[in-house]
Amino acid sequence: MRDTLNDIVVVGAGMAGLHTAEALRERGFDGRITLVGEEAHRPYSRPPLSKEVLTGVGLDPSGGGPGWLAGHRALRLREDAAVDALDLDFRPSSRAVGLDTAAREVRVAGPDGTERALRYDGLVIATGARARRPDTDLAGVHVLRTLDDAEAVRAAFGSGGRLVVVGAGFVGAEVAASARAVGMEVTLVEAAPTPLTRVVDPRVGRVLTELHRENGVDLRLGTGVTGFEGRGRVERVRLADGSAVEASLVVVGIGVRLNTEWLRGSGVELRPDGSVACDAYSATSVPNVYAVGDLANWPHPRYGGRVRLEHWTNAAEQGEAAAHNLLAGEGRTPFTPVPYFWSDQYKMKIQLLGQGTPADEVAFVHGSPEDRKFVALLGRDGMLTGVLGLRSTPRTMRYRGLLEKPTTWEEALAAAGVTPAR
Ligand SMILES: Cc1cc2nc3c(=O)[nH]c(=O)nc-3n(C[C@H](O)[C@H](O)[C@H](O)COP(=O)(O)OP(=O)(O)OC[C@H]3O[C@@H](n4cnc5c(N)ncnc54)[C@H](O)[C@@H]3O)c2cc1C
Structure with missing residues (x-):
């Protein structure tokens, strides 16, 4: 380990x-670790926010500890004792507002708004993303990114009425499914022709369309939202096709903005989309400054360019990789994970290993979309790029090894026991 690192500051107290x-602790770093987090909570897991927290399933009322996450056992990443054992200088309700890389100082606004400078020898940027908000001040229009957001939506579910979900990406689709599970009337509005259009083959999108409809969701596809109406509180959502949908509650899931504004002018290079430009080791353009999780953008040799992943598993794996590289000095390791993402909707698990786009070549190698149970290989330019599974966890995971190295489309089909069509 290098002897120059005594103070490491990690900004962003999320998964990454x-x-x-x-x-850092596992690898023997025994200096000071300061963990700065804007939220009042200890780090927690976000996936249950659109699932268990909204349905109430899997919550354990005794699962919280004093002062945090009461009733939300599913959100806990670690027991309190395990977090305490890390001996962190944890600063909740504290927001990084600027970075001076020459002086090696992060400017942090504390809970009372007072700004202080935190000196570092090593810095890890892990401030993730926030939900994109629609342009309206009406009450009853929510987004879903934080525990506080989820609690507000759950409380609003309690008043019943009609929920309009804007956007059928994974967050919107899961909110719609959870709302149906607790008996809300739900309209799901999506500008694209099928749900999850950015990632999946249209045939899979059609399965999801059917699932929502069979579960009683009023699905409006191929039409965007033009505005929200109401007197102080939302009453109606206007759609681009000229129609309007009555709403007592709206949840908007239209993607994220990356929390990197505090880095502007610091010398840490940002990409045009606001992500942090990293090298293969998750290092930024400034020495001893790394970036991890949703906001990191780095070159991945198996995907022919740069990638940025909004995946829970990636936030964990990249945090571990960056900690290793920050401490390693010369012995750094490139970060080349197999991306992994899952979504739970209507008790069905969708899993994506690798990467997927609707333009991919698709081969269903087990089951079929009609069975609503399948494993599909995804390919591009003669290479395997992803594996998509529905209700097929063990079979899907079996293909992970093929994505750990370059695998041709033909090799992948052969591994699945499929003879390629000539
Ligand atoms: C509702 C929901 C459901 C999801 N479900 C799934 C799923 O099923 N499967 C899956 O793979 N992924 C899922 N994800 C995605 C996954 O949770 C994210 O990829 C992961 O949380 C990213 O972790 P992160 O630490 O990079 O960022 P974040 O989780 O965004 O954490 C960043 C932290 O930094 C804090 N912060 C921001 N700015 C500052 C600042 N200036 N100073 C100090 N602190 C700051 C934020 O408040 C936040 O606590 C879901 C996400 C959401 C929102």
Whole structure:
């Protein structure tokens, strides 16, 4: 280990930040680790926010500890004792507002708004993303990114009425499914022709369309939202096709903005989309400054360019990799994960290993979309790029090894026991 690192500051107390801090300790770093987090909570897991927290399933009312996450056992990443054992200088309700890389100082606004400078020898940027908000001040229009957001939506579910979900990406689709599970009337509005259009083959999108409809969701596809109406509180959502949908509650899931504004002018290079430009080791353009999780953008040799992943598993794995590289000095390791993402909707698990786009070549190698149970190989330019599974966890995971190295489309089909069509 290098002897120059005494103070490491990790900014962002989410999944990536916690894993970075843990991995620093696991690798023997015994200096000071300061973990700065804008939220009042200890690090927690976001996937249950659109699932268990909204349905109430899997919550354990006794699962919280004093002062945090009461009733939300599903959100806990670690037991309190395990977090305490990391001996972190944890600063909740504290927001990084600027970075001076020459002086090696992060400017942090504390809970009372007072700004202080935190000196570092090593810095890890893990401030993730926030939900994109629609342009309206009406009450009853929500987004879903934080525990506080989810609690507000769950409380609003309690009043019943009609929910309009804007956007059928994974967050919107899961909110619609959870709302149906607790008996809300739901309209799901999506500008694209099928749900999850950015990632999946239209045939899979059609399965999801049917699932929503069979579960009683009023699905409006191929039409965007033009505005929200109401007197102080939302009453109606206007759609681009000229129609309007009555709403007592709206949840908007239209993607994220990356929390990197505090880095502007610091010398840490940002990409045009606001992500942090990293090298293969998750290092930024400034020495001893790394970036991890949703906001990191880095070159991945198996995907022919740069990638940025909004995946829970990636936030964990990249935190571990960056901690290793920050401490390793010369012995750094490139970060070349197999991307992994899952979504749960109507008790069905969708899993994507690798990457997927609707333009991919698709071969269903087990089951079929009609069975609503399948494993599909995804390919591009003669190479295997992803594996998509529905209700087929063990079979899907079996193909992970093929994505750990370059695998041709033909090799992948052969591994699945499929003879390629000539
Ligand atoms: C509702 C929901 C459901 C999801 N479901 C799934 C799923 O099923 N499967 C899956 O693979 N992924 C899922 N994800 C995605 C996954 O949760 C994210 O990829 C992961 O949380 C990213 O972790 P992160 O640490 O990079 O960022 P974040 O989780 O965004 O954490 C960043 C933290 O930094 C804090 N912060 C921001 N700015 C500052 C600042 N200036 N100073 C200090 N702190 C700051 C934020 O408040 C936040 O606590 C879901 C996400 C959401 C929102």
